[in-house]
Amino acid sequence: MPSIPTLAADLEDYKTTISATQQFEESLRKLGSQTHCLATKNICSFVFYDLLILRKSDTLPCYQEDLFGFQFPACKISKSTQDLLELAEETLRQASSKGAAPLFCTVRNLFGMYVDIVPTYHKETLRDLPQVTALFHNNCMYLAHHLKTLGHRCRHTLPTPFRDSIITFVDLVPTFTRMAADVFLSQMRNQRDQLKESLAMARGFQDVSSDDVYPDAEKSVKQVLHQLNLLHTVWSDVLPSSTFIKAMATLIGAVLQDVIEKVASLEDISADDARQLQDLLSKVKDKVPNLLRPKHTQDSVVTAVHIKEWTRFEELLFILEASMKDIVERWADGKGPLADVFEPLQVKGMIRALFQNTERRADALSHIRIT
Numbered sequence: 001m002p003s004i005p006t007l008a009a010d011l012e013d014y015k016t017t018i019s020a021t022q023q024f025e026e027s028l029r030k031l032g033s034q035t036h037c038l039a040t041k042n043i044c045s046f047v048f049y050d051l052l053i054l055r056k057s058d059t060l061p062c063y064q065e066d067l068f069g070f071q072f073p074a075c076k077i078s079k080s081t082q083d084l085l086e087l088a089e090e091t092l093r094q095a096s097s098k099g100a101a102p103l104f105c106t107v108r109n110l111f112g113m114y115v116d117i118v119p120t121y122h123k124e125t126l127r128d129l130p131q132v133t134a135l136f137h138n139n140c141m142y143l144a145h146h147l148k149t150l151g152h153r154c155r156h157t158l159p160t161p162f163r164d165s166i167i168t169f170v171d172l173v174p175t176f177t178r179m180a181a182d183v184f185l186s187q188m189r190n191q192r193d194q195l196k197e198s199l200a201m202a203r204g205f206q207d208v209s210s211d212d213v214y215p216d217a218e219k220s221v222k223q224v225l226h227q228l229n230l231l232h233t234v235w236s237d238v239l240p241s242s243t244f245i246k247a248m249a250t251l252i253g254a255v256l257q258d259v260i261e262k263v264a265s266l267e268d269i270s271a272d273d274a275r276q277l278q279d280l281l282s283k284v285k286d287k288v289p290n291l292l293r294p295k296h297t298q299d300s301v302v303t304a305v306h307i308k309e310w311t312r313f314e315e316l317l318f319i320l321e322a323s324m325k326d327i328v329e330r331w332a333d334g335k336g337p338l339a340d341v342f343e344p345l346q347v348k349g350m351i352r353a354l355f356q357n358t359e360r361r362a363d364a365l366s367h368i369r370i371t
Contacts, residue, residue, distance in 0.1 A: 059076045059077065059078060059079065059135065059238075061074070061076055062074065062075050062076060062077045062138070062142060065145070070145060070148050070149065072141070072142065072145040073240035073241070073242065073243075074240065074241075075138045075142075075238065075239055075240045075243075076135065076138060076237065076238045077135070077138050077139050077142045078135060078139050081139040081142060081143065084110065084114070084143070085142075085143065085146055087110075088107045088110065088111070088150065089150070091103050091106065091107055092104065092107060092150075107169075108169065108172075111143070111147070111169065111172055112172075114143070115172075115175055115176070115179060118136075119136070119179060119183060122136070126183055126186075126187070127186070127187070127190065130187055130191065130230075130231060130234055130235065131234035131235070131238060133183060133184055133186075133187040134184070134234070134235050134238040134239050135238055136180070136183055136184075137180045137181075137183060137184040137239070137243075138180075138238065138239065138240075139180075140176045140177070140179050140180035140183075141176070141177065141180050143176050144172075144173045144176035144177045144180070147169040147170065147172050147173050147176065148169075148170055148173055150169045151168040151169050151170070184247075188247060188250065188251065191227070191231065191251055192250075192251055192254050194227060195224055195227060195228075195251060195254060195255050195258075196254070196255075196258055198220055198223040198224045198227065199220055199224060199255065199258050199259065199262075200220075201216050201217075201219060201220040201223070202216060202217040202220035202221070202262075203216060203217070204262045204265075204266070205217060205259075205262055205263055205266065205273075205277060206266060207270075207273065208273050208276045208277055208280070209270060209272035209273045209275070209276045214276060217276075217280060218280065221280050221281075221283060221284060224255055224284075225283070225284065225287050228248070228251065228252065228255075228287075228291050229287075229291065231247075231248065231251070232248065232290075232291050232295075235247065235248070236294045236295040236296075237294075237295050237296060241294045241297070244294050245292060245294065245301060245306055246306070248291055248292050249292060249306040249307045252288055252291065252292065252307055253307045253308060253309045253310075255284075256284075256307065256309040256310065256312070256313045257309050259281065259284075259313070259316075260309065260312055260313060260316055263277060263281075263316060263320075263350075264316065264342075264346050264349065264350060265349070266350075266353050267349075267352075267353055268353055269320075269350075269353040269354050274320045274321065274354060275321075277320050278317060278320045278321050281313075281316070281317055281320075282317065284313075285313070285314070285317065288303060288307070288310075289301070289303050292306060292307070311337070311340070311341055312341040312342070315330075315337065315338050315341050315342065318330065318338075319338075319347075319350050319354070320354075324351065324355055324360060324361060324364040325364075327347070327351060327364065327368075328364050328367045328368070331347060331367065331368055333367070333369075333370075334369065334370035339370070344368050344369055344370060347368050348365050348368050351364060351365060351368070352365075
């Protein structure tokens with residue numbers, strides 16, 4: 001029988017052929033939709049594999065962005081993260097009327113896989129390498145930034161049922177920002193503990209001028225400065241400037257607080273000890289301003305604004321080289337700069353540690369009070 005009937009009598013029998021053809025056409029449509037989804041998922045798997053690599057060299061400069069009023073600062077991100085976002089956007093743009101739902105779910109699942117797998121897969125690397133931690137932090141914040149508006153930006157390309165409904169990824173934003181904060185804060189705690197461990201080598205700066213203690217104290221200070229300088233190197237051109245300054249200020253502040261507590265609690269500080277302490281701690285004072293300033297910028301960073309312990313540290317250095325008269329004058333009956341950062345008992349304790357028990361010392365101690 002011809003593929004198309006030529007006689008009216010054959011039309012009734014041809015209905016079976018028409019029905020079979022229509023069923024075959026519908027199956028092809030379904031197969032096409034499924035194939036499109038499978039292809040998209042296959043592409044997603046390759047991009048996700050790149051995310052698992054998270055190479056330190058695989059970075060891109062991300063310039064300051066403004067999406068519908070949402071600001072994102074300049075920093076560096078992984079190229080694979082940019083690829084992930086571009087894939088998500090392209091997948092949503094290509095969604096057909098019958099493929100929109102599964103493709104939308106595929107995009108959501110891709111971001112969900114990032115949250116579930118990437119931090120676990122890179123657990124040791126994120127713990128041990130601060131540069132990778134900073135990069136991962138930026139990746140998460142960058143994705144969170146774009147997830148705020150991804151649904152809105154791609155909605156006009158979707159079929160009518162989706163275009164007229166609320167398509168959003170905003171619910172994923174807190175998950176990404178929390179993950180960025182958790183991983184980076186864990187690295188910060190790790191670095192803080194390492195810095196305090198290095199400071200412990202100084203033996204509390206007790207008898208620091210002795211041949212037995214000074215080499216360890218000097219090594220301790222050098223090791224602390226070396227670690228801070230390393231963090232400056234690997235974080236400065238990766239993190240956003242504001243995040244970098246805040247992170248470095250926090251770690252430097254922890255170091256200064258530990259030093260101040262140790263020195264202020266000493267019960268005896270000889271003249272030689274005071275000179276050696278002044279020399280060692282002055283090295284820290286000289287290095288900190290540069291450690292706080294991001295690379296590739298000439299903008300000044302006011303140290304005292306970002307590190308609350310800074311003024312206290314400077315006053316400690318003043319006490320170590322000042323006379324009793326100078327200390328009393330700087331206390332100024334509880335109204336001077338020294339009184340702004342130290343309690344009377346702390347200043348009295350340092351005077352007792354630095355100066356011999358004389359009537360002059362007793363007189364100086366009597367002036368260290370709040371009037």
